[in-house]
Amino acid sequence: LLRPPVPRPLAGKRVLITAGPTHEPIDPVRYIANRSSGKQGFAIAAAAQAAGAEVILVSGPVDLDDPQGVTVKHVESARQMLEQVQAALPADIAIFAAAVADWRVANEGDQKLKKTSAGMPPLQLVENPDILATISKLTDKRPPLVIGFAAETEHLIDNAKSKLARKGCDWIVANDVSPATGVMGGDRNTVHLISRKDGEIAVDSWPVMTKEQVAIELVAHIARSATEKPL
Ligand code: CTP
Numbered sequence: 001l002l003r004p005p006v007p008r009p010l011a012g013k014r015v016l017i018t019a020g021p022t023h024e025p026i027d028p029v030r031y032i033a034n035r036s037s038g039k040q041g042f043a044i045a046a047a048a049q050a051a052g053a054e055v056i057l058v059s060g061p062v063d064l065d066d067p068q069g070v071t072v073k074h075v076e077s078a079r080q081m082l083e084q085v086q087a088a089l090p091a092d093i094a095i096f097a098a099a100v101a102d103w104r105v106a107n108e109g110d111q112k113l114k115k116t117s118a119g120m121p122p123l124q125l126v127e128n129p130d131i132l133a134t135i136s137k138l139t140d141k142r143p144p145l146v147i148g149f150a151a152e153t154e155h156l157i158d159n160a161k162s163k164l165a166r167k168g169c170d171w172i173v174a175n176d177v178s179p180a181t182g183v184m185g186g187d188r189n190t191v192h193l194i195s196r197k198d199g200e201i202a203v204d205s206w207p208v209m210t211k212e213q214v215a216i217e218l219v220a221h222i223a224r225s226a227t228e229k230p231l
């Protein structure tokens with residue numbers, strides 16, 4: 001049977017993706033985490049794989065099956081995520097969809113903390129490494145296209161634009177997660193793709209789509225930019 005050839009615009013490209021939350025232990029039974037289902041990052045991994053890319057997905061704890069044909073590295077904490085991302089380099093394209101916990105507990109307990117009459121446990125927080133910024137600022141192994149996400153509850157475009165500058169990435173996928181949108185943990189996303197074009201910052205607003213459609217659209221944009229300006 002003759003079938004039309006499947007377009008594989010990312011054939012030969014290596015794509016690195018982070019997804020899901022990270023869990024930062026407080027003690028052996030408790031952790032700090034962000035809300036994240038991992039669905040958007042997993043959908044991007046599947047779409048990139050379908051487009052012919054070799055895909056490495058570094059995921060925090062999620063309740064999802066590993067996408068077919070994708071190499072998945074499962075991690076818990078932000079520091080483990082950074083380690084696996086660094087180990088996966090070099091890559092042609094890196095997409096940071098994970099909701100990394102910004103802080104971890106400095107004085108992690110070896111034993112379960114107990115309630116005492118002395119009051120609340122004194123939790124000291126320290127900042128986690130910024131994986132996106134770390135990789136964006138590499139001089140030797142920086143992937144030619146680095147894409148971050150910005151989940152915001154207010155001032156979406158302005159916050160995302162300043163994140164693009166601060167992190168040093170090439171594109172930001174800005175995502176409105178204010179409670180009224182009901183997107184957290186859901187199947188749909190309203191995104192704006194913010195990119196640098198000839199020194200200008202361009203904002204491309206997409207209609208509400210499923211996370212699978214967002215993934216396919218993002219992969220199509222990546223494929224288009226790879227042909228315009230070979231990665
Ligand atoms: N990110 C990361 N490592 C971190 C924090 C964030 O790689 N420690 C990445 C996320 O995966 C996302 C982007 O940075 O692609 C933006 O994350 P976000 O939480 O929106 O930005 P922050 O710089 O942490 O700012 P804030 O949470 O204060 O808005």
Ligand code: CA
Pocket residue numbers: 100101102
């Ligand atoms: Ca954050």
